[in-house]
Amino acid sequence: MAALRRRVLEVLPDLDPAQVTDGSSLKELGANSVDRADVVTMTMDDLGISVPVREFHDVRDIGSLARLLRGHLG
Amino acid sequence: MTTRSGVAPDGVVVTGLGVVCPTGADVDGFAAALRAGVSGIGLRPATVDGEAPGMRPRLVADLRGFDLPGRLAGLPQLPETTRRAAARVAGRSPLAIQAGVAAAVESWLAAGLHRAELPGERVGIVVAGHNLTGALAERARAGYQASPAHLPGRFALWYLDTDHVGSISQILGITGEGYTVGGASASGNVAIINAARLVAGGELDACLVVGALTALSAMEAQAFHNLGAMAGAAGADGPQQRCRPFDTRREGFVPGEAAGCLVLESAGSAARRGAEPLARVAGYAARLAGTSLPEPDLRGEVGVMTEALRRAELIPAEVDYVNAHGTGSPLGDDVEAAALRAVFGPDRPGPWINSTKALIGHCLCAAGVVEAIAAVVQMRGGFVHANPNLDESIAPDLRLVGRRAEPAEVRVAVSNGFGFGGFNTSVVLTSTTGRGRPSAARR
Structure with missing residues (x-):
C-alpha cells in the first residue's frame, strides 16, 4: 500500500495524501485511463512483480488494487 | 466578431x-x-x-x-x-x-x-x-x-x-x-x-x-x-x-x-x-531540391530567398540582416555564401549576416523557430549578434558580423532554413516599429 500510495501521489501531484484511502478509487481521485495504467505499471516495477492485465478487471478501489498486488508478492 | x-x-x-x-x-x-x-x-x-x-x-x-x-x-x-x-x-x-x-x-x-x-x-x-x-x-x-x-x-x-x-x-x-x-x-x-x-x-x-x-x-x-x-x-x-x-x-x-x-x-x-505586433511575417518561400541526399542546393537557396522577398514586395537591397542557416558544415556554408552573393549582388556593404548556430548549436527541428525569435530580438534590440568564431571568413565580400555584436537598425530580416532531403526555405520578417515598412516596398 505504501508503494502504491507513493506512485498515486507522483502521478496526481495535486492530491491531498489524506484522500488516498482504501475505499477511494483512482478514477474518483481524478486519474484518467493513462494515469491509472501508469500507477499500476510503476508500482509493479517497484515491487518486482507482473500481474496480467485481466486480473485488474475486478479492482474497484485502491484497497482491492493493493490486495491484488500484494497477492503477487513472493 | x-x-x-x-x-x-x-x-x-x-x-x-x-x-x-x-x-x-x-x-x-x-x-x-x-x-x-x-x-x-x-x-x-x-x-x-x-x-x-x-x-x-x-x-x-x-x-x-x-x-x-x-x-x-x-x-x-x-x-x-x-x-x-x-x-x-x-x-x-x-x-x-x-x-x-x-x-x-x-x-x-x-x-x-x-x-x-x-x-x-x-x-x-x-x-x-x-x-x-x-x-x-x-x-x-x-x-x-x-x-x-x-x-x-x-x-x-x-x-x-x-x-x-x-x-x-x-x-x-x-x-x-x-x-x-x-x-x-x-x-x-x-x-x-x-x-x-x-x-x-x-x-x-x-x-x-x-x-x-x-x-x-x-x-x-x-x-x-x-x-x-x-x-x-x-x-x-x-x-x-x-x-x-x-x-x-x-x-x-x-x-x-x-x-x-x-x-x-x-x-x-x-x-x-490591442496586442503589440513585434514583427510582421512579410514573405516566405519553400522549394524542394528533388533529392533524398544531404547536399545543399544553390539554385533552391537562391530561389527561396528571391521568391520570399518578391512576395514581401521588397528588393534585396532593402534587406538589413540575414540569419543564415550557417551550420558550420564545409559544403553547406560554401553554398549558402554563394547563394547570398547571388541574391544580394555585388553592391556593398550588403546585409549583415550571422549564424545563431555558432552560439547555441544547431537546434535541428527547432532551429528555424529559434532563429526567427533571434531575428525579432535583434530587430527590436537594434543589434546583430556576433559570429564569435569567425577568424578567417570564407566570404570576405559578405558582411558577416565579426567576433563582437554590432549596433544595427534591422527593418527587414531574412531567416534561412535548409534541410537534408532537399528542403529549402526562407522567411522574411519586417519591423513594426521605428521607420516601419521600408518606403521602397510601396512601388
Whole structure:
C-alpha cells in the first residue's frame, strides 16, 4: 500500500495524501485511463512483480488494487 | 466578431515569443546572451561504452538545469489554473515536451492570450519537428528489454511527436487546428509558413508555432558524426570554438537543444485585442531540391530567398540582416555564401549576416523557430549578434558580423532554413516599429 500510495501521489501531484484511502478509487481521485495504467505499471516495477492485465478487471478501489498486488508478492 | 472567418488581407504579425535554449531560460535571457555573444556549447562526458572513444560525438549545446515547475513558478502573471494544468499534463513528460510547454506558455503570456481574448477554436498550433523521440526510446529500451510488462503504457503517448500538440493544446485550451510538420533542419521555417497560411487564410486568428526540442539519441548523433556532418571534439580549441560557421576552419555542426514558440496572429486580430505586433511575417518561400541526399542546393537557396522577398514586395537591397542557416558544415556554408552573393549582388556593404548556430548549436527541428525569435530580438534590440568564431571568413565580400555584436537598425530580416532531403526555405520578417515598412516596398 505504501508503494502504491507513493506512485498515486507522483502521478496526481495535486492530491491531498489524506484522500488516498482504501475505499477511494483512482478514477474518483481524478486519474484518467493513462494515469491509472501508469500507477499500476510503476508500482509493479517497484515491487518486482507482473500481474496480467485481466486480473485488474475486478479492482474497484485502491484497497482491492493493493490486495491484488500484494497477492503477487513472493 | 471573434468567430469571424475569411482571409486576413492585412497580414500576419508576431505577437508573442517564448524560448528555452542553452544560453537563455527565456526570451530576455536569450536576448542578453545574443548581445553578449555567450556560447552554450560544451562537451558531453567521454563515453566509456563501445570502442573508439575518439570517434564519438561529444560536442553539444544542451539544456542544463532546465526545470519546468521552477520556470512556471517564476511567472507571476500565469493563471493558477494554467500552472496546475501544466504540472498535471507535463509534470512527468520528457524534456522535449517540458521545454516546448515552457516556450509556449511564455509566448502565450507575452501575447496576452491568457486574458482569454480569443475563443479556443480560433487558436491553433503547428509544431515544427519529426523523429523527436529517439533519445526517449533509447532510454526506455533498457527497461523494456529487462521487463516488457513494466514498460509504462504512457510511452504509447510519449513516443508520438504529436504529444507536443496534445500537451500544449490541453494546457492552454487550444481547440482550433493543430498538427506537426516536418522538413528536417528546415522544419522550423516549414512550420512558420504553415501557420502563416492558416492565419492568412482566415482558418485561425492566432497560431502557435512551436519549434520542438530535438534531443538526438546517441545512435542518431553517431550517424551524423559518421556521415561527416558533425564537428569533432578533437583539436587545440575549446568546445566553444568548435562550431565555426563561415570560417575557413569549420568542420560541421554541433547539435543544440532548444525549444521556441512564436505566436502568429492576423494583424486585425492583434489590433482588436490591442496586442503589440513585434514583427510582421512579410514573405516566405519553400522549394524542394528533388533529392533524398544531404547536399545543399544553390539554385533552391537562391530561389527561396528571391521568391520570399518578391512576395514581401521588397528588393534585396532593402534587406538589413540575414540569419543564415550557417551550420558550420564545409559544403553547406560554401553554398549558402554563394547563394547570398547571388541574391544580394555585388553592391556593398550588403546585409549583415550571422549564424545563431555558432552560439547555441544547431537546434535541428527547432532551429528555424529559434532563429526567427533571434531575428525579432535583434530587430527590436537594434543589434546583430556576433559570429564569435569567425577568424578567417570564407566570404570576405559578405558582411558577416565579426567576433563582437554590432549596433544595427534591422527593418527587414531574412531567416534561412535548409534541410537534408532537399528542403529549402526562407522567411522574411519586417519591423513594426521605428521607420516601419521600408518606403521602397510601396512601388
